[in-house]
Amino acid sequence: MSFFFTSVTSFDYFLPFHSHEQMFCDKTVLDIGCGGGGKTCYYATYGPKK
Amino acid sequence: MIGIDIVPHYAEEGNEFAKKKGLDHLVSFMTGDAARMDFPDNTFDTIIMNDAMEHVGEPEKTLEECFRVLKPGWHLYINFPPYYHPYGAHLSDAIGIPWVHALFSEQALIDAYKKLVRDLPDGSDRIAFRFDKLPDGRDTISYINRMTIKRFRKIQQGVVQPAVYQREIPLRNQLQALAKLPATREFFVKMVVCVYQKAK
Known part of the structure; x- marks a missing residue:
């Protein structure tokens, strides 16, 4: 994770509902308010669709 | 996968960053207003607004747009620190005084x-x-829209899609009671979490 950014990932708050794989793997994903792309690239490691 | 931000220089930075990390075959970045997106209806399986709801200029319109471009049956993930979070003014890079x-x-x-x-x-x-x-x-x-819990709940009343998961995360577990009391809740919740599923 520190590969992308060092802060605790606030999207971990979704984990009780959905895993990261359920959120991103093989999904067509839109990240709104992506900033410089650190978090978005982290999401991309879960294998979304191009 | 697409990252969108209204700040123009982020698209270039994001695309450079993705290339550097070898992820540019999966993700691309663009400049745009989330309240007025160019995507066709029913485009995305997942939309995430991670620490973004407190920044958008038109929250109601942004939610409408999210549901327009989200495919039926799929999910919109929202989390944001409410305005009266200790550092909810987003000035803590210089002013480190809580509240x-x-x-x-x-x-x-x-x-x-x-x-x-x-x-x-x-x-x-x-x-x-x-x-x-x-x-x-x-x-x-202008960097934030002062999104309190109360304001967000009011906005939600106008949303027809079902919220399928909702949490208010306290600043500390020991402060859970203060995060639930109506008089102190706004000050002791560190994150509002909400998942919508677009109706099929």
């Missing part, structure tokens, strides 16, 4: 922030990023 925005006027905060960052190498960028002028000439903190 300072509940104690001082907006103008006092702007003046203090400008004074603290003006001699930094990127001081003018930080100021331009956070503040704007109102039509009457006064400064305003």
